[in-house]
Amino acid sequence: MSGLATIWLIARRELAAYFASLSGYVIMAAYLLVSGLLFNTFAVGSEPRLSQEVLEQFFYFSSGMAMVSGILLAMRLIAEERQMHTLVLLRTAPVTERQVVWGKFLSATLLLALVLVISLYMPALIFLHGKVSLLQIATGYLGLLLIGAACISITLLASVWSPTQLIAGVAGGLLVALLLISWLLGRVTEEPLKEFFVYVALHNVHFRTFSTGTLHLRDVVYYAGLIVVALEAATRSLAAWRWRE
C-alpha cells in the first residue's frame, strides 16, 4: 500500500468516526447556525449595501467560525486515541508517523471543506438582491479553507502533546490566539522583530486580501507553510514518544 493510500485509509476512518460519534454533525450544525445568524444580522442587515461589502463582512466573521471549527475538529485527533488506548494500533502498524498525522489532518480538513460547501447558500442569497463577483467568493472560500486548515494543523500539534481532548482544545485555542494577536507585538517592537510578528499573525494581514477577492501568492504560501510546519512538528512529536518514554 502506497503512502498516499495509507493516508487516505486513516482519513476515511476518521471521517466515519466524526459522523458515528455525532461530533461531526454537531460542529457542522453549529457552524451553519451561527454563520447564518451572523450573516443575516450583520452582513445583510437592513440598509442597502454593495454586494462586495456584504461579502467582505461575510468572509470576516466566517473566518472566525472556520478557526473555531478547525480547533473543535482537530482537538480529538490524537488525544482521543490516547484516551481510548487505540493509538497503539497505529504505533504498532507498519505506517509512518507522518502518514498518521497527514491522514488525520486530511479528515478534519475534508469535513471543514464540506461545511464550507454547504454554507455556499449564504453568498448565493446575495444573487437575489444584487451582482456578486464569483472570483471574490472563490478567493474568500479558499481563504476560509486555508485559515481553517491552519487552525486544524496547529490544534493537531497540540493534540499530540495533550493527554485529553479538552486540554488539546485549550492548548490549540491558545496557540491560535497567540498567532492571532502577534500583530499587536509588532506595534511595540522594533525591526526586524516588528516585521516578523506582523508576518506571522494568522488573520490580520494574510486573510484580509482573500475576503476582498484578491489572491496574493504570499498569503497562500504563508498558510501552506504554517500548515506544513505544524504538521511536521506534530509528526516529530509523535515519533519522539518512542524515545521519550
Place this chain on the structure above:
Amino acid sequence: MIEAAGLTKYFGERKALDALSFRIGAGEIVGLVGKNGAGKSTVLRILSCQLLPSAGEVTVDGMSVSEAPREVRRRIGFLPEQPPLYPEMTVRGYLAFAAALRQLPSGEVPRAVTQVMEATGLAEAAAERLGNLSRGYQQRVGIAQAIVHDPKVVLLDEPMAGLDPLQIAQMRELIRGLRERHTVLFSSHILSEIANVCDRVILIDQGRVRAEGSEQELWATFHQRERLLLRLRGEAERARAVLAGVADVELRSLVAEPQGTLAASVQAPAGRREALARACAEAGLGLLELRAEQHGLEDLFVELLGGRGAA
C-alpha cells in the same frame, strides 16, 4: 525468531529491565511470567516497537527493533492489555481497517477478514459494533486484529485478563490454535493458563530472567527435592519424631485428619521414599499412603520468587 541480548530499559532512574536475554524459536508458544512491575509489558512494548531499549539489542526475524522498526512491525501482530478498539466500528469494518493498516493488499483483505473471524469465533458478530460487545468478544477481536495479516510473530499482553473461566478456556484454545502458523509470546498472571498453553515459560523478576524452560524442566532444575505426602495411623508426637529423624528429610507439616489419621508433608531428596516407609514400619506407625504432592506452576512461581507478592 525473537532474540533479546542484554536488553535494558530505564524509566527515569528506575531500571525496568536489567540486561535481559532470551531466545524464542519459530513456532514456539512462550509465556512471559512475572509479578506486577517485573517488566513483562515493557518487553512486549519494546518488541512491538513502541519503546526503544536503553541498551541491548532485540531482533524479530533478524530485524532490529531499534534500526528497522517498520520491518519489525510488518512481521508482528500485537494485542495490548486493553484491546485497541474503536467502539463505533463494526467487527468486520475494524478488522478490514486493521488488515489494510498492516499493508495487506486490498484484494486479500475481505478473504483475510472472513478467515480470521471464523478462526476466532467472531463470524456471528461481524456486523456488531465493537462498543456493544462483551469483554470476551472484545478480547477475541483484539486477537483477530493481531493475526488478520498473518504475521510471523504474535505478541499478547495479558490476553486472559478480565475474562471469566469459560472465556479463559476459549481464549486458551484460541492461543493454542495459533501454534500452527505463528510464533507466540504472551504474558499472564494466570500461571496455570501459561502451563496449559505454553511450550516454554520465561520467568522474569525485577527486569531479569530468573528461569526459563518447560514446566518440567523448571521443576527439575529448581526443585531437586521432592515434596511427599504421607497418611499415617498412630500418635502425632511419635510420628513427628520418626519423620524428623529420617536423614535428609524435612518435615513441613503434620495435621490430624477428622477420620483419626495423620497427614504429613515432608520434603526429601529423590529416592528417600523407601527409607521413610521403613522408618514408619519400624516405629509401628501404620503407613496408609505415600505419594508425591502434585505441584503446579503457581508453587514454582512462589518458590522461585520467594513468595514476594506472587500472583
